[in-house]
Amino acid sequence: MGIALVQVEPHGIESLLRLLRFITASVFLAVSVQLLTACSPGLDAGDKVVRVYAPFFDASADAFKRELSLVSARTGIQVVLETPSNLNDQIDSDIKANSLPDIVIWDNPRDLLNHSDKLVALEQLVNVASIKDTLISGWAEVASQGEKTFGLPVSSNIKTGNKSLVFYSPKAFERNGYAVPTNGQELLALTEQIKKDKSGYPWCAGIESGGATGWPATDWLEQYVLEQAGQSVYNQWISGKVSFDSQEVSSAASTVSELLLSEGSVYGGGVQMSKTSFGETTPLFSDGGLSSGQCFMFKQGSFLTDFFPTEIQAEVLSGNFESVNAFALPPLKDSKRVVIGDGFIASAFVKDSDVSEVLRFVLSDQFGMEMVKSVPFLSPHKTFDVDAYPAGFARLVGRATAEADLFGFDASTAMPRQVNEQFWIAVASWIRGESSWPDAAQAIDASYPR
Structure with missing residues (x-):
């Protein structure tokens, strides 16, 4: 098989590198999802619609939707993002109406754990041990009770995710x-x-x-x-x-x-x-x-x-x-x-294969590659590509966070x-x-x- 050589002009090197990073991330995500799927047997089939509550607004909400569109394009799952102005009040109302969303992203583990009696332990949906391997130490225990993990981080808060x-x-x-x-x-x-x-x-x-x-x-x-x-x-x-x-x-x-x-x-x-x-x-x-x-x-x-x-x-x-x-x-x-620091933590009220698919992506170290391009974003994963952060303070914060030995919410x-x-x-x-x-x-x- 012959090898095609491509001459790249200096001004095109950056574009080529971005393309290679995108291809690498896409392949990695596809392989990771296949591996993690094998670790979550016994899930009911979903209806190809996943409702997500998240405290993201304006530009951040738009960037989050672009991230979720990657899952939709690959799986055919329609991910519907809702952004309640008061998350706790909305959840309490949904509990009374028996109409809880599939996934909720919280900005406080206290509020998440207050609903642990209705949440699905993430061990039933994703390979928690595999996710822990890429997280900054300390994050995985933020929303756990005993041997059960009810929440894992989607992102740190770029403004307050590192107060050190x-x-x-x-x-x-x-x-x-x-x-x-x-x-x-x-x-x-x-x-x-x-x-x-x-x-x-x-x-x-x-x-x-x-x-x-x-x-x-x-x-x-x-x-x-x-x-x-x-x-x-x-x-x-x-x-x-x-x-x-x-x-x-x-x-x-x-x-x-x-x-x-x-x-x-x-x-x-x-x-x-x-x-x-x-x-x-x-x-x-x-x-x-x-x-x-x-x-x-x-x-x-x-x-x-x-x-x-x-x-x-x-x-x-x-x-x-x-x-x-x-x-x-x-x-x-x-x-x-x-x-x-602090950040945003994902939990699930529903146990099915569609919820598992979406969670596997938003909890991976590949999540954020779209958001980081347009809005402030800080990954909780030590393996996130630090070079993906914009040059300057964002990259400094990203590196200082990723290199920390231990995180405390x-x-x-x-x-x-x-x-x-x-x-x-x-x-x-x-x-x-x-x-x-x-x-x-x-x-x-x-x-x-x-």
Whole structure:
């Protein structure tokens, strides 16, 4: 058999690479589906229509439909997307009317698991073990109970799917001779060096957010509960089996206190933190030193770019990262690098072959190749093609997320609502110095439904 040689002009190389990636992904998907189908015997035949509820709107909904059209083209299954304005109310109404959708994509495992008595365990529909192999560790357990998995991630939230990023100004670092820390020892050393130099404050940190004041501090605490105590304790903490006054959570609170509440760490200390908006980024770009409140590092999710000064946003959009960049928060000790975030989780109310087909695709590491072209998208799979993300912050976030050792779903979001709200209130009081950590922990623990 002869081999045809194709000459490619330089300007056509990118198009050819995109074509090859598409072909490779298509072949991989077809083979994967065949393999996974063999692992889901005993399914009833579907009616070739699958109803999906999802919290995607506008451009994201259109991009999601394009993803689903790939399944329709291959299988002949009509996938109908519905986007209820209030998902929980709609599900409750559907339960009463006995007209539940086939698949629901949730933005909170708490709400998903509240309906576990009516959901189908995904082990009955897909090869969960195979999906786990490609997921970032920690994601597969977010919506499970005992040995049953009721939900698996479709995507992380591009804005808040990785809240373990540290933004900094390369210009400010260069002016002061600072280097980006690559491990915990270097991070602590940099923190102390900035204090010693009196060039500014190591950390930018505001927790004011109106009625939700305190939530940024909960992210800090979650970071170190997961990093120091591990996934099992973290998940038990969410469910209330590990208390806020436990040794594990109290140890994480001590770490947060050392980083943020020790003298010289943050402008104005805890009192000023509680008055400063979570999106106040101006001091990050200041060059006025201590007197101006200049700070050098800002831990937050990628949504922080929306709060940059207009001229900095313009630089970022143009691909210029001289004024701002970001790095993954390194673990403080010899432990796993963890990521705190959130995302969208798929579940099923119906057990049939059509639902299985659709789930196998949306839960695979090939899902998102269409969405990433036109809307913000972040895959929960460590095997997702990082080069598919647009160049710039999206690719940086994608790589930092994929390379993480362990993912933890935003604990306060996943906790019961009244606990979430008390968490904000109590941690804000602690940050302000109005209460000790034991008192704050006791107040939060008392809010759990028993």
